[in-house]
Amino acid sequence: MGVKHGRDYGDILRDLTRAVESIPDSYLFFEMEPEEWRELPKESKLEVWEALAEDLFFALGNEPVIHVGSGVVIYDKEAHRINILVGDEDMESVELI
Numbered sequence: 001m002g003v004k005h006g007r008d009y010g011d012i013l014r015d016l017t018r019a020v021e022s023i024p025d026s027y028l029f030f031e032m033e034p035e036e037w038r039e040l041p042k043e044s045k046l047e048v049w050e051a052l053a054e055d056l057f058f059a060l061g062n063e064p065v066i067h068v069g070s071g072v073v074i075y076d077k078e079a080h081r082i083n084i085l086v087g088d089e090d091m092e093s094v095e096l097i
Contacts, residue, residue, distance in 0.1 A: 002058045003075050003082070006097035016053040017046075019084045019092035025069035026052060056082075 005012055020026050027037040029052055040048070052068070059066060060075035060082065067073075072085045084092040 002061045003096060004077075004080075006080075007095065012094060012096060013050065013053055013057065015094045016057060016082060017050045019082075019094055020052050020056070020068065020071075020073075021049050022084065022090065022092055023069050023071035023086050026071065028069040029055075 025034075027034075027048065030048065037045070056066060056068070056073050060073065064075040064077070065072060070086065074083045074085065076083055080096045082094040082096065084094075086092075
């Protein structure tokens with residue numbers, strides 16, 4: 001189902017993909033080992049991040065808080081955005097409208 005949005009899905013996916021890149025151990029979502037991740041070429045990492053962004057977009061419609069490695073992805077229904085928290089201070093936001 002995914003989250004409600006007014007922006008073009010492609011634009012949201014692009015922004016969400018960039019945001020999940022900021023989670024240094026996002027590969028843990030797919031149960032990859034650190035060495036396995038380090039060995040992936042950049043192009044493959046981009047594909048993994050995009051797949052992660054797609055999975056999150058649709059999963060957040062049912063579960064508004066999802067842990068991804070050391071990050072947390074939160075669907076803020078009232079503000080129409082997805083927030084990505086990394087650590088205590090770093091935050092990215094993806095606008096949905």
